[in-house]
Amino acid sequence: MLDNKLFEEVKKIFVAYLEKKELRKTPERFAILEEIYSRKDHFDVEELYISMKNKNYRVSRATVYNTLDLLVDCDLVTKHQFGKNLAQYEKSYGFKQHDHLLCVECHKVLEFCDPRLQQIQDMVGELMKFDILHHSLVFYGQCTNPTCDGKKEPKSTQKRKYEIED
Amino acid sequence: MLDNKLFEEVKKIFVAYLEKKELRKTPERFAILEEIYSRKDHFDVEELYISMKNKNYRVSRATVYNTLDLLVDCDLVTKHQFGKNLAQYEKSYGFKQHDHLLCVECHKVLEFCDPRLQQIQDMVGELMKFDILHHSLVFYGQCTNPTCDGKKEPKSTQKRKYEIED
DNA sequence: CTCGGTGCAAAGCTTTTGCATCCGC
DNA sequence: GCGGATGCAAAAGCTTTGCACCGAG
Numbered sequence: 001m002l003d004n005k006l007f008e009e010v011k012k013i014f015v016a017y018l019e020k021k022e023l024r025k026t027p028e029r030f031a032i033l034e035e036i037y038s039r040k041d042h043f044d045v046e047e048l049y050i051s052m053k054n055k056n057y058r059v060s061r062a063t064v065y066n067t068l069d070l071l072v073d074c075d076l077v078t079k080h081q082f083g084k085n086l087a088q089y090e091k092s093y094g095f096k097q098h099d100h101l102l103c104v105e106c107h108k109v110l111e112f113c114d115p116r117l118q119q120i121q122d123m124v125g126e127l128m129k130f131d132i133l134h135h136s137l138v139f140y141g142q143c144t145n146p147t148c149d150g151k152k153e154p155k156s157t158q159k160r161k162y163e164i165e166d
Numbered sequence: 167m168l169d170n171k172l173f174e175e176v177k178k179i180f181v182a183y184l185e186k187k188e189l190r191k192t193p194e195r196f197a198i199l200e201e202i203y204s205r206k207d208h209f210d211v212e213e214l215y216i217s218m219k220n221k222n223y224r225v226s227r228a229t230v231y232n233t234l235d236l237l238v239d240c241d242l243v244t245k246h247q248f249g250k251n252l253a254q255y256e257k258s259y260g261f262k263q264h265d266h267l268l269c270v271e272c273h274k275v276l277e278f279c280d281p282r283l284q285q286i287q288d289m290v291g292e293l294m295k296f297d298i299l300h301h302s303l304v305f306y307g308q309c310t311n312p313t314c315d316g317k318k319e320p321k322s323t324q325k326r327k328y329e330i331e332d
Numbered sequence: 333c334t335c336g337g338t339g340c341a342a343a344g345c346t347t348t349t350g351c352a353t354c355c356g357c
Numbered sequence: 358g359c360g361g362a363t364g365c366a367a368a369a370g371c372t373t374t375g376c377a378c379c380g381a382g
Binding site: 023024026028029058059060061062063066085 | 361362363364365371372
């Protein structure tokens with residue numbers, strides 16, 4: 001699950017960041033980083049927290065939030081707000097830059113890449129006199145996948161979907 | 167402030183929508199629509215609610231939320247989540263389709279338009295077998311505007327910024 | 333008259349904060 | 358040992374929900 005070679009690289013970057021910012025290298029911070037890089041796809045804070053709890057790792061949500069902020073700041077993790085009031089995160093080192101496609105029916109998240117977006121970004125930045133740091137592009141639609149309907153969720157997705165075992 | 171000719175058109179669309187869905191044409195719904203179309207730029211639920219309260223219009227937040235959902239559904243209003251946990255809205259009938267540029271320092275919202283995005287959308291939709299219904303593109307950056315620094319907000323923007331007069 | 337819509341307040345969910353304790357440096 | 362970081366719980370902020378009442382059809 002966890003690519004050790006990649007993770008060592010990522011850890012180095014995080015250490016360098018923490019040192020530059022004069023922040024402490026606590027075990028929690030590295031545990032959270034490791035958990036993130038052993039995951040696939042997108043996740044939210046609660047999923048990450050529950051995963052760690054289920055591995056009997058003692059963490060608090062506060063620390064998860066705090067560490068995610070740091071990881072986003074040093075570009076090891078990307079934060080998304082896919083239209084819902086729930087931040088989603090994604091590991092971002094060593095993976096190709098990409099944008100997202102969201103199925104409004106089954107909430108599947110797909111990824112795609114188009115070099116023209118970079119051109120648009122550069123041009124708009126220049127035209128509008130803006131130093132563009134990053135962007136977010138999401139296409140919302142319906143996938144023609146036949147399994148799509150089966151995954152429909154109720155309109156309100158505001159309920160805890162995960163539970164701590166035991 | 168309010169373009170009456172445009173508003174009559176918009177009202178017709180809303181009426182048609184309500185009739186098609188067999189929903190009632192309540193005065194609150196039209197009052198909210200009117201308030202939205204007499205505003206410029208982007209707003210959040212609280213701003214809209216406070217505006218109406220200050221005009222001594224008796225509405226509840228619940229109705230504002232409910233009506234906004236309807237207006238988004240019939241494409242008279244667009245909903246955005248600019249990275250924060252706070253939905254922003256914008257009237258969308260009779261205005262050119264556009265995307266957004268956000269200053270991470272002063273939180274100014276600018277708009278731009280690039281026809282190439284539509285091409286990307288069409289191509290990605292076909293490639294990924296997706297019926298794309300709409301999209302959201304936001305460039306985050308720093309405006310080179312000299313007045314920018316003056317508007318800095320504290321990191322936490324989670325506080326009610328508006329008050330009901332009287 | 334009916335029942336969908338509204339206002340109000342309470343509840344729900346995500347995220348932030350306060351504070352005592354812990355531990356990296 | 359000092360002071361930043363953590364865990365826990367409480368608080369804050371946006372949004373949804375329950376319920377009694379109102380009013381559009």
